[in-house]
Amino acid sequence: MRIGVIGGGQLGRMMALAGHPLGLEFLFLDRSNDTPAAQVAPSLVGEFTDPKLLNRLARECDLLTFDWENISVESLRALGSSVRIAPSLRALATARDRIKEKQLFDKLGIPTTRYAAVNNPRSLDKALREIGLPGVIKTRSLGYDGKGQAVVRTRDEAHAALLSLPPVPLIYEEFIPFDFEVSAIGARNAQGQTALYPLNHNLHREGILRLTRAPFDSGRLQSKAQSHLRKLLQYFAYQGVLNIEFFVKGQRLLANELAPRVHNSGHWTIEGAATSQFENHLRAILNLPLGSTAARGYSAMINLIGSLPPRDSWLAIPELHWHDYGKTPRPGRKVGHVTVLAQNAMLRDRLANKLLKDIAKHEAISPSPRR
Amino acid sequence: MRIGVIGGGQLGRMMALAGHPLGLEFLFLDRSNDTPAAQVAPSLVGEFTDPKLLNRLARECDLLTFDWENISVESLRALGSSVRIAPSLRALATARDRIKEKQLFDKLGIPTTRYAAVNNPRSLDKALREIGLPGVIKTRSLGYDGKGQAVVRTRDEAHAALLSLPPVPLIYEEFIPFDFEVSAIGARNAQGQTALYPLNHNLHREGILRLTRAPFDSGRLQSKAQSHLRKLLQYFAYQGVLNIEFFVKGQRLLANELAPRVHNSGHWTIEGAATSQFENHLRAILNLPLGSTAARGYSAMINLIGSLPPRDSWLAIPELHWHDYGKTPRPGRKVGHVTVLAQNAMLRDRLANKLLKDIAKHEAISPSPRR
Numbered sequence: 001m002r003i004g005v006i007g008g009g010q011l012g013r014m015m016a017l018a019g020h021p022l023g024l025e026f027l028f029l030d031r032s033n034d035t036p037a038a039q040v041a042p043s044l045v046g047e048f049t050d051p052k053l054l055n056r057l058a059r060e061c062d063l064l065t066f067d068w069e070n071i072s073v074e075s076l077r078a079l080g081s082s083v084r085i086a087p088s089l090r091a092l093a094t095a096r097d098r099i100k101e102k103q104l105f106d107k108l109g110i111p112t113t114r115y116a117a118v119n120n121p122r123s124l125d126k127a128l129r130e131i132g133l134p135g136v137i138k139t140r141s142l143g144y145d146g147k148g149q150a151v152v153r154t155r156d157e158a159h160a161a162l163l164s165l166p167p168v169p170l171i172y173e174e175f176i177p178f179d180f181e182v183s184a185i186g187a188r189n190a191q192g193q194t195a196l197y198p199l200n201h202n203l204h205r206e207g208i209l210r211l212t213r214a215p216f217d218s219g220r221l222q223s224k225a226q227s228h229l230r231k232l233l234q235y236f237a238y239q240g241v242l243n244i245e246f247f248v249k250g251q252r253l254l255a256n257e258l259a260p261r262v263h264n265s266g267h268w269t270i271e272g273a274a275t276s277q278f279e280n281h282l283r284a285i286l287n288l289p290l291g292s293t294a295a296r297g298y299s300a301m302i303n304l305i306g307s308l309p310p311r312d313s314w315l316a317i318p319e320l321h322w323h324d325y326g327k328t329p330r331p332g333r334k335v336g337h338v339t340v341l342a343q344n345a346m347l348r349d350r351l352a353n354k355l356l357k358d359i360a361k362h363e364a365i366s367p368s369p370r371r
Numbered sequence: 372m373r374i375g376v377i378g379g380g381q382l383g384r385m386m387a388l389a390g391h392p393l394g395l396e397f398l399f400l401d402r403s404n405d406t407p408a409a410q411v412a413p414s415l416v417g418e419f420t421d422p423k424l425l426n427r428l429a430r431e432c433d434l435l436t437f438d439w440e441n442i443s444v445e446s447l448r449a450l451g452s453s454v455r456i457a458p459s460l461r462a463l464a465t466a467r468d469r470i471k472e473k474q475l476f477d478k479l480g481i482p483t484t485r486y487a488a489v490n491n492p493r494s495l496d497k498a499l500r501e502i503g504l505p506g507v508i509k510t511r512s513l514g515y516d517g518k519g520q521a522v523v524r525t526r527d528e529a530h531a532a533l534l535s536l537p538p539v540p541l542i543y544e545e546f547i548p549f550d551f552e553v554s555a556i557g558a559r560n561a562q563g564q565t566a567l568y569p570l571n572h573n574l575h576r577e578g579i580l581r582l583t584r585a586p587f588d589s590g591r592l593q594s595k596a597q598s599h600l601r602k603l604l605q606y607f608a609y610q611g612v613l614n615i616e617f618f619v620k621g622q623r624l625l626a627n628e629l630a631p632r633v634h635n636s637g638h639w640t641i642e643g644a645a646t647s648q649f650e651n652h653l654r655a656i657l658n659l660p661l662g663s664t665a666a667r668g669y670s671a672m673i674n675l676i677g678s679l680p681p682r683d684s685w686l687a688i689p690e691l692h693w694h695d696y697g698k699t700p701r702p703g704r705k706v707g708h709v710t711v712l713a714q715n716a717m718l719r720d721r722l723a724n725k726l727l728k729d730i731a732k733h734e735a736i737s738p739s740p741r742r
Binding site for chain 2: 013017020021022023025039040041274283288289291292296308311312313315316318319321322323324326336341
């Protein structure tokens with residue numbers, strides 16, 4: 001059984017590492033041969049929209065999936081029924097368009113921020129009147145890691161942002177001064193079996209995820225988030241792993257965005273859960289029984305951005321698990337992550353804070369600092 | 372950092388899967404390109420003794436190691452100081468020769484079975500007089516999975532075995548009607564840090580390991596076994612993972628054999644310990660800090676021999692972890708293993724027994740049964 005994966009980043013790499021023990025083979029498609037996935041499985045090199053390469057992938061693989069959503073739904077739709085694609089293109093198309101995403105949240109009764117489509121100065125002014133300031137202007141699609149968006153506090157800032165963003169359809173959303181962010185990850189297979197992971201608490205900096213802690217101790221928030229996640233899995237008759245991010249304000253959850261794939265905030269599941277999100281994604285798209293999502297202790301996942309901290313001393317930390325993506329270091333680039341496990345949330349948080357401080361020190365003395 | 376691995380079997384494959392997250396690359400050498408390791412990392416194809424290929428491996432890699440011990444110490448010694456090899460050739464040479472192994476056990480005060488070297492009918496008769504019957508005749512080297520040995524109960528059987536075994540140096544050992552078998556696995560790095568795993572209880576059938584359970588509940592046996600293991604690690608100033616197998620008779624441990632490498636009885640550590648034997652082997656040979664060997668619950672590892680049981684129904688068992696080695700099924704061949712985790716030893720044992728029965732049933736109805 002060979003799985004074709006569109007996108008060969010670290011998510012694809014970890015998917016392949018999880019899939020080999022299941023007896024699966026992989027073939028990746030990415031724009032460069034120097035990708036994290038190409039180091040662990042064969043890879044085709046070319047554009048994600050190249051019909052020749054997509055057809056080859058369809059021909060040589062039993063099933064296609066993807067490791068990010070910034071790919072072309074139209075190019076994949078052109079493959080017709082020649083190959084099964086999971087998750088579905090319907091889920092992918094929704095997640096690629098912030099307006100469709102919000103409309104779906106509304107339809108399913110999942111609370112979200114107020115929003116309006118923006119295409120020009122006139123529709124921007126209309127949005128500002130309806131929703132008010134401050135707000136966030138974002139591209140409707142293709143944004144990630146905080147790219148392609150701007151927080152605006154005045155009408156002038158809003159119009160300046162409109163000019164600075166690429167000339168593509170935009171969305172204006174109300175700015176939520178949220179307390180913190182959480183995400184819920186779950187898998188569903190074609191038979192309708194679902195498996196939901198404990199809730200993740202996520203800390204971002206400069207738009208990039210820095211720290212995820214799970215399980216995050218909040219019974220009520222978790223059950224609310226999981227109920228929203230279940231609605232989405234059911235709506236799409238979903239196959240694979242789905243992630244949903246929420247802003248939390250008091251006891252309120254506001255859905256921010258979907259990712260129809262394995263997600264950075266689920267990396268802790270490799271060591272911190274009985275079955276990783278990567279393995280469960282593969283089980284789900286193959287319609288295999290899903291594995292247990294039970295947590296093993298308390299995990300913290302820290303992204304390594306720009307460069308790796310000193311591996312040899314970090315490995316001396318008990319229950320620290322190292323994940324090098326095999327990437328060339330570059331400012332702002334996710335080059336790896338570590339996960340630490342502890343017996344309780346307090347010990348976990350103390351260790352995570354210590355590591356974040358170490359990273360800050362390391363960044364401060366690094367010869368090529370981030371800023 | 373690239374690791375050259377001599378032997379590309381399932382042990383090498385699992386080593387590579389554990390090493391990629393550490394940022395390591397691999398280059399394997401094996402006699403075929405159709406090996407479990409070649410599916411997850413680049414591979415050279417040729418004889419283990421080929422000086423050209425060994426030199427290339429030494430040149431292109433920062434460090435050499437091996438995934439089995441049926442390789443040529445002399446060919447590796449010829450590489451001189453061009454590349455570091457870990458574990459050391461001294462440890463490899465000892466483990467490859469049952470007489471040297473026994474002599475070392477004696478020297479270090481590790482109890483073992485009585486033995487004598489046998490090369491011809493005369494030395495066999497001498498051995499029979501000294502040690503008595505029943506006994507086991509084995510090749511001094513190159514035996515594995517019960518191959519190259521025979522249990523003999525009479526003088527006639529002994530001489531018949533001498534004729535049937537290959538014309539190589541042999542060893543005659545007393546036959547121990549042992550109660551059961553255990554093995555102890557540990558890692559040591561160049562700085563002398565050691566990390567020992569909980570004791571394994573091993574069940575063999577037809578000379579092949581079928582079931583390993585760990586932790587095995589025996590404080591006294593475990594501390595004795597670990598003390599012997601420590602002596603060996605220290606004696607060799609060992610770098611890497613070392614396995615020692617014991618027969619257990621009452622409260623007595625009798626050392627049976629060494630394996631200077633990751634070992635089948637340690638596969639449960641992938642999910643059942645904080646750090647797997649594969650990762651700790653790599654950490655050890657690279658002189659990195661060793662990872663925690665603490666057990667996560669109670670594990671049972673079952674080898675899948677000849678063919679795989681029905682994957683899709685087995686994956687429905689909670690906390691079952693599937694390991695397909697990507698091998699063509701063939702009677703008697705280890706094609707994979709599964710590990711199950713449970714909260715206590717009783718539940719673990721019950722589940723393991725159920726799975727062994729399923730396998731027996733599957734073998735009975737298989738179109739190409741083992742015998």
